[in-house]
Amino acid sequence: MDIHEYQAKEILRNNGIPVPPGRVTGNPNQAVDIANEYGDKVVVKAQVHSGGRGKAGGVKLAKNSEEVFQAATDIIGMTISGHRVNEVLITPAEDIDTEAYLGILIDRKTQSPVIMVCSEGGVDIEEVAQRNPNSIRKLRIDPRYGLFRHQAYGLARALYRDQDLVKQAVAIIENLYQAFIDSGASMVEINPLISTPTGCVKAIDAKMSIDNNELIKHPEIQNYRDIQAEPRAETMARESGLSYVKLDGNVGCCVNGAGLAMATMDLVKYYGGEPANFLDIGGSSNPQKVVTALKIITSDPNVEVILFNIFGGITRCDDVARGIVEALKEIEIDSPIIIRLTGTNDEKGLEILSAAGMSAFTSMDDVVKKAVSKTLQ
Amino acid sequence: MSILVSTKTRLLVQGITGRDGSFHTSEMMKYGTNVVGGVTPGKGGQSFGGPEDQMVPIFDTMEAAVKETDANTSVVYVPPAFASGAMEEAIDSGVDLVVSITEGVPVLEMSRIHAFARDRKVRILGPNCPGVISPGKAKVGIIPDQIVTQGPVGVISRSGTLTYEAVVNLTREGVGQTTCVGIGGDPLIGTSFIDCLELFKEDEETRVIVMIGEIGGTDEQEAAQWVSQHLEKPVVGFIAGQTAPPGRQMGHAGAIISGSSGTADEKKRCFEENGIRVAARPIDIVDLVRESLNQ
Structure with a gap:
């Protein structure tokens, strides 16, 4: 987990490392008040989970109240490497040798x-x-x-x-x-x-x-975790023990295991599609996780088709099948769901799916081709 | 032949009474792995009932278990908060190989454990790995045994389920394996690609090696260089993560120390430059392996 500069400085300060004072705010007027406490020159610094802030214009020197207000107004709300800046750190400018x-x-x-x-x-x-x-x-x-x-x-x-x-x-x-x-x-x-x-x-x-x-x-x-800096879907995923990263495509992916999840995204691309996300439901079996996963995937309006690629090991195929059936009762899903189930308890999983009027592929290549073809229609 | 595990493996299961531990102990025993006992502190003196009425003793400590059973290998299924302690105890007990399945062990703790293991000349596989299986001989960990079959291919992978994907394709096409090893996805792992390549090099039955990597770090690149310098046997590679978004780098430390971005393209290029044929899709691994076998 990345933490912000002002949080890292707090840890440093608590460990006896000399760090100039500083306070954060999301309000330009308040930025001016803080700057006035520090005297003449201050630096206004974007608090964002990304490097390259300075080069992106997220760090500015300000010599008076107007400049502080202007700098804070400019920086708050700007986007650096895809991250929106919500707060700035105001800190006295130091003379540097x-x-x-x-x-x-x-x-x-x-x-x-x-x-x-x-x-x-x-x-x-x-x-x-x-x-x-x-x-x-x-x-x-x-x-x-x-x-x-x-x-x-x-x-x-x-x-x-x-x-x-x-x-x-x-x-x-x-x-x-x-x-x-x-x-x-x-x-x-x-x-x-x-x-x-x-x-x-x-x-x-x-x-x-x-x-x-x-x-x-x-x-x-x-407690340093900045929920505001994290997309809502990622928060939801993290809290349910899933790992999710949103991408720009339209093929929603739900896979068990990070390596297989990446290989699935790669194969979507190979067949001319664009993955909408990385989603690893993790190793342990739990139908509720699958329900949450489907909620997260369908919260992305770009998703046109949902692709499941499950190779059961510790994850049991019947649990995944149960989760899919459960999710369809709880939430409305317009996109077609294309499923591949193989490995531990796959026969039980297939029974559960067919009782609900669904079917599944056994090969990864077939399921990815099918899912991509839905988006190209 | 096989690497890491064999019919000579005498296995202790750490966390044998837990949910995952007990399930996979039964699976390993069903496969014919010689499980000689288990360790759960506080349950010493009890027995674990496996398949077909097989019973194995449970001990309170690794020291007592090794003394009583003459075990040479242990597998760790205990939760992350206790996994470091379990690994330390295993290293201290006299076994030669500790396979750590547990996911979520802090990196700083692993840093100390790897140093301890090196001093004691004990090999750690993992953590956060699916373990190792040598078809027809022994399975230590969680790799589903229905997907493997005996044959001439050695498989090394950082991933769990992606390994299964590669192996099941080989097995369906009748291409068997000597040993399949999941080395684990954590930043600090005990057994590297190169360690496994060295073992497969010496294993006469292994004729082709499959190496499955992913983005991040430089282990694959170093392994590729090792292959071109030390290995005559053909190697087939696969790298996952072509479409993964670039990491949002905080700070410069990572780039300074590795001098590399660890992207899929960089790794594939490095494989090819060192004579490793790279499969575009997981399914293509099979054809490349077949061609290598026929050379």
């Missing part, structure tokens, strides 16, 4: 947390990494021992020469690693980590993603 990069993530290759630092931070960090990979210092941390003091010192030395800045950076790196572990994060990033002309090291931007499997241990972080 140097900009560095500090990030931690779980590296798949070494199966360990890796801390990365680069003395050239800022929006072009990926370019820097490509052009000059040696400028990025990466350190693998043994998760059983954690970060040692000398390791944090070595990383800090790669960022600064001045001993006072190094000392501040050591504390920031150690506290950031602790915040990463304590919040069950999969990624945390300070970019830029600045030093000021007066010799202070501070985090003026922060991004953080939390491992979904950790959320159950962290109710305080679960």
Whole structure:
């Protein structure tokens, strides 16, 4: 789960990392009031679950009340990589001497947390990494021992020469690693980590993603979830244990298993159709899940045909069939439903369907071809 | 021959009395897997009744279970909140292979567990995987056994049901398998594509290998390079996720560390550049495998 900049900064602040003050609002007038508390120059920053905010015009410097009002009015409501901006963060503008990069993530290759630092931070960090990979210092941390003091010192030395800045950076790196572990994060990033002309090291931007499997241990972080930023259908899916992503096509897909769901979408495309969504009903069997899945799929007005591709394993075909029959009683579905059922309890599933006047395919290729042909008629 | 499991497998089931654990223990016993016992803390001393009146003992701890049964493999069906503890206990117990079916284990916990397993030279398969089946010999996990048959093909996959799709097509066309392995879909898994390729390389009965990948990460690309450098046997590939929307990247850390976007196109290209033939549809895997067998 991605959290907003202001939320990540709150976690950083609670872990003793110097972060400038800031408050969020969805109202330009209130933005002006907040800015007045901070004095002359402020930055107005879109709070949105996406990178590339600055380049999209979602971050603006404002030197007086009019500029704050204008910036907030411009940014609130704008769309960045498909996400609508509902709130802005108002924070004092800092004088910047140097900009560095500090990030931690779980590296798949070494199966360990890796801390990365680069003395050239800022929006072009990926370019820097490509052009000059040696400028990025990466350190693998043994998760059983954690970060040692000398390791944090070595990383800090790669960022600064001045001993006072190094000392501040050591504390920031150690506290950031602790915040990463304590919040069950999969990624945390300070970019830029600045030093000021007066010799202070501070985090003026922060991004953080939390491992979904950790959320159950962290109710305080679960409260950070921005339901407004999430499409309603995705909220509904998540709350029922389904995984759903809306796309632009017209073939609604309902599949068990993420890999098979992706392969089904690919096959729809192969036969000239366009998938309307990714939907994985997950491993466990439960007719009610299928009912919810159908509600979600039919809430998309673009859907012209609904395609079920079920390969029973842990999921039992009779449960899925029962769910489809149940859903047809509960909700009105105008689109044709084309079904493929095979695997665990498929014969029982087929009996349930035929009792309700429906039938099913056994091959994935056949069912996808049939579903796509319905949209091309 | 087979990889990872065989007729020599002596299996303990962790979470044998749970809903999934008990159902799949019966399924594994029906298939002929040598299940020697199970572990559920607090139920030690009881027995588990499998098919045809077979009874296996239940133990409180893995230590006691291994001592009593001389098991060499365990399979984990316990819920995510207890799965890390179960895996740690298994690694400490003396078994050689721990197959973790459980989905939803935190990545940070897996990071510590994999480090522990490497130290103890214990192999972990998964987590979040369907397990492994060697047709006619043994099944450990949840792969439906009706869809497999004995033959010369080794199958490795990150996915569950997509593996079934590929395997059932092979079986329907009379192309059997030596072993089918689901390595799991989590970011940190114990047994990689390359680990399985190494095992299939040494397995004389395996003549063709099918590798089923998906978007995300760079495991498939690294495996493809390994194939071109170390493997004589033909490999057929499939990558799912061509139409998946591009991930909404937060921050730069992912791109900096991997230097790759992990898209389906990138993976397919990498397969082809390294001599792996890529199937356009799951059904096309069968023809490519047949052609490879006839070469």
